[in-house]
Amino acid sequence: MKSFFVTGTDTDAGKTVAAKALLDYFAGERLSTLAMKPVASGCFNQQGRWVNDDALALREAMTMDCDYSLTNPYSFEQAIAPHIAATEENIEITEQVLVGAFNDVRALKPDVVVIEGAGGWELPLSDTLSMPAFVKQTNAEVVLVVGLKLGCLNHAVITERAIRADGMRVAGWVAVDTQSREMPYREQNIATLTRRLTSPCLGILPYTPDWRGRDLSTYINDFCR
Template identity: 45%
Template sequence: MIGCFVTGTDTGVGKTLASCALLHALGRHHARVVGMKAVAAGAEPDGHGGWANEDTLALRAASTLAVPAAWDNPVLLADPLSPHIAAQRAGVEVTLPPILSAYHQLAAQSDAVVVEGAGGWRVPLSDSLSIADLAVALQLPVVLVVGLRLGCLNHALLTADAIRASGLPLAGWICSRMDPHMLAPEDNLATLRRALGSLGAPLLADLPHQVRPDPRTASVQLPQEWQ
């Protein structure tokens, strides 16, 4: 079973778009691919009398395998806040066992699982737990989504260092062109390709800025071992 953990340089940099693009690319090689939003903060009516997170809905749409909601989104918090604050407001605590159990259910049923994190690498899930701790517990290679905008070089390199310090492999990175007015985007992209490439992390995709992004049209170069 192929699996990866998608994190980002910040909140709102395109992790869900990148995760969906990865799912579509994996779906061209494998029959059963599924996305997982392990912890989602922010819920809306799902149209069926329940609640769902918009990122989770996007991942489901990009998956080829339909699974119970408790598997692909084991932690759903109502408020669109940092997960630890949303959990406190809901009177619950985010813990690893339910998430790991849900992941193992997905892994047993699928050929490939893409797990999307929340926010950036060090976002807290509780007073004693972070997104980084979750990724380490899952023991998955990491894909870093870099929002291409002013400041991205520092954010990307700091996050890459933190991922490598955790002992997890940085399988690659995805460029998300957030700011259509950014000065010298190609120079920044070239700098990131050199710096992250020197760490063994190739550029997997370059996602253009779009008013209505479509992950199905993204060109993704999967690592050979994922094909």
């Protein structure tokens, strides 16, 4: 089994769209897939449980099935930083619960697990825990999602360095057009990312309003073989 952790240059970088594209790609390669959104804030009540729209989108794209609680172990109502949302609800996010959910997903024996993070790489989960600690336990390769907007060059380079400094392997990066209005000098910015980032470009995703119902696999480069 291979696992990939999808992180972003910041919030709203296009992580869910990129994660969905990866799931579409692996499905096209006839690989069985499961997905996780370990921590999510900004949830709504569905049949008595808090669920997250991004997590539901990932569940729609994965080829296998599992209980929602394995996809999204921690779900919080308020759309705020997860560690603050957890404090407001008197809940502690623990590495034990996150790793336990991942191990339960792995026990279902998918070929690939795609894990979408929240916010950026150094997301705090509590006063003593941050997301990289969990990622290390999964041994996942990291996919960096770069939202194409002003400031993304600096954020991308710094984030890639931070991932490597934490001892994680960067599988590559994916650029995402997050807005209908194209970023000024888009191609020049992509060329700069290609030169400055040390990992390969895995794909460039155009702005796609109906991305949830589209097959995004064609935008992902062949990298899993």
